[in-house]
Amino acid sequence: MGSLSLWIGLSHGLCNLLLPEREGVVPVISSLLASSPRERERASKFDRSSIQLLSEKKKKTKKKNREPKCCPLYQKGVCLLKFGPILFSPNTSGELSSYQHTKYHKQTKNQWARDDPAFIVICCLLLAVSTLAYCAAYDHSVSHAVFVIIAVLVFHFLLVGVVLATCCWFLTNNYLREEAPNSHVVEQRVEWLYAFDVHCNSFFPMFVMLYVIHYFLSPLLVAHGFIPVLLSNLIFMVAVSYYHYLNFLGYDVLPFLERTTFFLYPIGIFIILSPILILGGFNPTRYFMNMYFSQRL
Structure with a gap:
């Protein structure tokens, strides 16, 4: 029984390493390897917790990849683009307005002033x-x-x-x-x-x-x-x-x-x-x- 539990744990770890995106593979393999009802119940609980951890990890990774990466050069480029509307379209509505960015600052950072x-x-x-x-x-x-x-x-x-x-x-x-x-x-x-x-x-x-x-x-x-x-x-x-x-x-x-x-x-x-x-x-x-x-x- 001890060797069977060790084998289930090793197979579970290998599947997590080799197939991290296939969350349904680990429960199937663990359920097939577990012979007694007690072992199946223990493997099922372990698999559910692993699946939950993997799904949370995937959500955090996707959210992190969606976040824009702002470098100093990008910030300077955006800053240079603000000089044009100030000269040529100070009173237009929309994104080209020279003061449209103040509304964005208030909505996103709860302040009217620039923080850059x-x-x-x-x-x-x-x-x-x-x-x-x-x-x-x-x-x-x-x-x-x-x-x-x-x-x-x-x-x-x-x-x-x-x-x-x-x-x-x-x-x-x-x-x-x-x-x-x-x-x-x-x-x-x-x-x-x-x-x-x-x-x-x-x-x-x-x-x-x-x-x-x-x-x-x-x-x-x-x-x-x-x-x-x-x-x-x-x-x-x-x-x-x-x-x-x-x-x-x-x-x-x-x-x-x-x-x-x-x-x-x-x-x-x-x-x-x-x-x-x-x-x-x-x-x-x-x-x-x-x-x-x-x-x-």
Whole structure:
């Protein structure tokens, strides 16, 4: 009897190793090898537990294989794809919307803000490269060029972004939130990280206009005359207005905020100021170039 039990155990182990996917083979072989009713009952219980373990293992393996494998390169590629909708389709509905990903974050991770800093890192790299190009064209000192690059990254992008995000975060949570209809509704608030994400999204089109397009047009814009003054003011007005428009879209997508058109008011201010600056002969390109770079224009 002992040798028969040992033989049943060995046959069961070999079948599990050789035929892991054929769950019905092990009970048949074990039942054929077991001669007495007691042995058959013991083999049947053992086989049922083995079949259950194998089926659970198969389910876990299939679930693990279905899960997407995200590598850092994949995440950077997805992040780069977000720059296009911000520039060309910020207000469209569907998956191409620049703020459609915020709804996905809320549904999947219960937060409005991005949890991946790749967007900010790429913006900083692009900003550093463009500032380096300006320094190569309009600066003569390496140490001063390094200072300008650090100042643009820290002051123009990060520090100004922190201040603006904090102001918008405070304003939306204290004055623009809808009142809950009853006490049973979960109170929602704007996250500070989401406010900074909105600043980063809004900054990118302004970066394209004032650091890329402006760079190639700078030989014309720094010249004297009415045409350079007109073009320079128009580029700055469009860039700043587009920044505030995207800022409005970022908060308008949140369902618990109201009166978000408040973020469009600065556009009207810049539209009114631009003709005054043009008639006054103020050239913002020459002003900022002389302020940041050693070469006087």
